[in-house]
Amino acid sequence: MNDERPLILISNDDGYKARGVNFLAELLAPIADVIVMAPDGGRSGMGCAITSKDPVYYSLVSEREGLTIYKCSGTPVDCIKMALHEVTYRQPDMIIGGINHGDNSGVNVHYSGTMGIVIEGCMKGIPSVGFSLDNHSPEADFEPLRPYILQIVRKVLEQGLPQGTCLNVNFPATPLYEGVKVCRMAQGEWTQEWEERPHPRGGSYFWLVGSFCLRDEHPADADRPNLTEGFVTVTPIQIDMTDYRLMEEIATNWNLG
Amino acid sequence: MNDERPLILISNDDGYKARGVNFLAELLAPIADVIVMAPDGGRSGMGCAITSKDPVYYSLVSEREGLTIYKCSGTPVDCIKMALHEVTYRQPDMIIGGINHGDNSGVNVHYSGTMGIVIEGCMKGIPSVGFSLDNHSPEADFEPLRPYILQIVRKVLEQGLPQGTCLNVNFPATPLYEGVKVCRMAQGEWTQEWEERPHPRGGSYFWLVGSFCLRDEHPADADRPNLTEGFVTVTPIQIDMTDYRLMEEIATNWNLG
Numbered sequence: 001m002n003d004e005r006p007l008i009l010i011s012n013d014d015g016y017k018a019r020g021v022n023f024l025a026e027l028l029a030p031i032a033d034v035i036v037m038a039p040d041g042g043r044s045g046m047g048c049a050i051t052s053k054d055p056v057y058y059s060l061v062s063e064r065e066g067l068t069i070y071k072c073s074g075t076p077v078d079c080i081k082m083a084l085h086e087v088t089y090r091q092p093d094m095i096i097g098g099i100n101h102g103d104n105s106g107v108n109v110h111y112s113g114t115m116g117i118v119i120e121g122c123m124k125g126i127p128s129v130g131f132s133l134d135n136h137s138p139e140a141d142f143e144p145l146r147p148y149i150l151q152i153v154r155k156v157l158e159q160g161l162p163q164g165t166c167l168n169v170n171f172p173a174t175p176l177y178e179g180v181k182v183c184r185m186a187q188g189e190w191t192q193e194w195e196e197r198p199h200p201r202g203g204s205y206f207w208l209v210g211s212f213c214l215r216d217e218h219p220a221d222a223d224r225p226n227l228t229e230g231f232v233t234v235t236p237i238q239i240d241m242t243d244y245r246l247m248e249e250i251a252t253n254w255n256l257g
Numbered sequence: 258m259n260d261e262r263p264l265i266l267i268s269n270d271d272g273y274k275a276r277g278v279n280f281l282a283e284l285l286a287p288i289a290d291v292i293v294m295a296p297d298g299g300r301s302g303m304g305c306a307i308t309s310k311d312p313v314y315y316s317l318v319s320e321r322e323g324l325t326i327y328k329c330s331g332t333p334v335d336c337i338k339m340a341l342h343e344v345t346y347r348q349p350d351m352i353i354g355g356i357n358h359g360d361n362s363g364v365n366v367h368y369s370g371t372m373g374i375v376i377e378g379c380m381k382g383i384p385s386v387g388f389s390l391d392n393h394s395p396e397a398d399f400e401p402l403r404p405y406i407l408q409i410v411r412k413v414l415e416q417g418l419p420q421g422t423c424l425n426v427n428f429p430a431t432p433l434y435e436g437v438k439v440c441r442m443a444q445g446e447w448t449q450e451w452e453e454r455p456h457p458r459g460g461s462y463f464w465l466v467g468s469f470c471l472r473d474e475h476p477a478d479a480d481r482p483n484l485t486e487g488f489v490t491v492t493p494i495q496i497d498m499t500d501y502r503l504m505e506e507i508a509t510n511w512n513l514g
Contacts, residue, residue, distance in 0.1 A: 044309045044310070047304040047373070048304035048305070050465055052301045053301070056463045057461075081450050107380055110496070111307050162500070162502075182513070184499045184501070184504065185497055187421065187496070189382070206339065208307055208308055208331075208335065238498055238499070239367070241494045242441045242442045242492065242494065242495070243422040243494065247493050251439040254439075256412075256437040
């Protein structure tokens with residue numbers, strides 16, 4: 001290992017075999033020592049979940065100069081915790097989640113395993129960024145992301161990020177980008193979320209489905225609508241979720257005693 | 258059902274048999290129609306996780322005038338989505354997570370299934386509150402929480418909460434409370450997170466353990482230290498995680514093109 005090269009830790013929520021994470025690792029291996037610790041299978045929608053009741057395992061998948069890949073039986077956040085505890089030879093200079101197969105814009109950050117990785121990295125005091133492509137196809141083309149990812153990673157390696165803040169970067173489904181926009185987290189909610197099916201042995205089971213409805217008063221600078229319009233969106237996300245305005249209001253007017 | 262009574266939807270992450278959720282349901286049944294949809298077993302540390310790859314089931318556990326209890330095979334957030342889709346006869350006036358066996362103060366909100374419930378409720382536009390007791394003992398005494406919970410629930414039913422903000426309420430381990438304090442989300446991180454054990458058939462497995470280290474520059478109004486000192490802490494939590502300051506900084510100085 002070369003201590004003059006930056007050390008980058010990568011994980012994802014689609015599993016270590018997914019094309020997105022492997023594209024990202026190969027893209028960054030020329031400019032950094034890259035360690036991948038990714039789930040041993042798909043872990044979509046896990047948010048910041050951690051494994052509390054089961055034992056967690058990890059093992060080496062492959063190793064070559066500058067790129068080492070591990071798989072882990074836990075959640076995406078477990079992967080980061082495990083890598084930092086077990087396999088990084090020093091504090092990484094950066095932690096990256098992705099490239100996710102599917103977007104993680106707007107309030108979907110709360111459900112996102114990719115952003116769980118990034119939030120975990122940020123809580124550890126390490127500059128952290130998530131990359132997601134708004135395209136679920138297993139044949140999705142990651143090539144157009146290349147210059148944008150390299151630019152953002154170089155920028156973050158150079159100057160870091162403020163303590164307690166990370167980045168959520170989303171790429172449009174089709175590669176003719178309109179440009180890059182720095183955005184807010186779009187607000188909205190999911191509707192029609194369950195599809196009921198009769199079980200062959202009686203009763204019903206349900207699949208989580210649904211569609212995302214934007215309900216945002218300022219869509220001009222919200223990430224989801226800009227992503228749909230073809231912009232690469234960069235949304236700074238902070239760990240501190242305190243609503244300081246309501247804090248004052250409650251302290252002043254609620255008489256909680 | 259009486260449409261003049263408020264409708265309150267409750268879930269938790271300790272499962273429908275846990276004492277905390279049943280104490281809460283019995284406490285509120287005299288003042289509201291209460292529907293519980295809780296996981297069929299423990300789901301601690303699930304954060305905002307949703308079930309994307311497995312079918313989800315729910316079934317009726319018990320029913321009496323004003324209190325109906327269901328169990329669900331999904332995550333805490335799944336429980337809220339399922340209840341709203343399947344069993345609430347109208348939009349609930351309030352959604353409550355808890356009472357959790359164990360605290361959910363500070364940045365642990367990100368890992369908390371209890372707060373996942375509350376964040377989900379908030380995203381649906383329903384006033385939502387999480388209650389947690391900083392005591393993991395199965396014999397923990399919930400009685401001292403009674404007047405505080407009733408006061409906060411009545412207040413929220415009366416005047417609602419701002420769109421996009423929910424409450425995280427934590428109770429000290431011992432019942433001689435110093436008072437109530439409106440707080441910020443304490444910042445910090447977990448350290449020494451894994452305990453390695455030899456597997457009887459070779460290799461190792463790991464248990465997620467660790468201890469939480471407060472790293473907060475303003476502990477005077479942060480929830481975790483106040484909780485430790487005996488205060489009931491009320492922390493307003495917002496869904497929008499955007500760091501608006503960094504947003505401006507990146508847009509102005511990063512030249513992302």
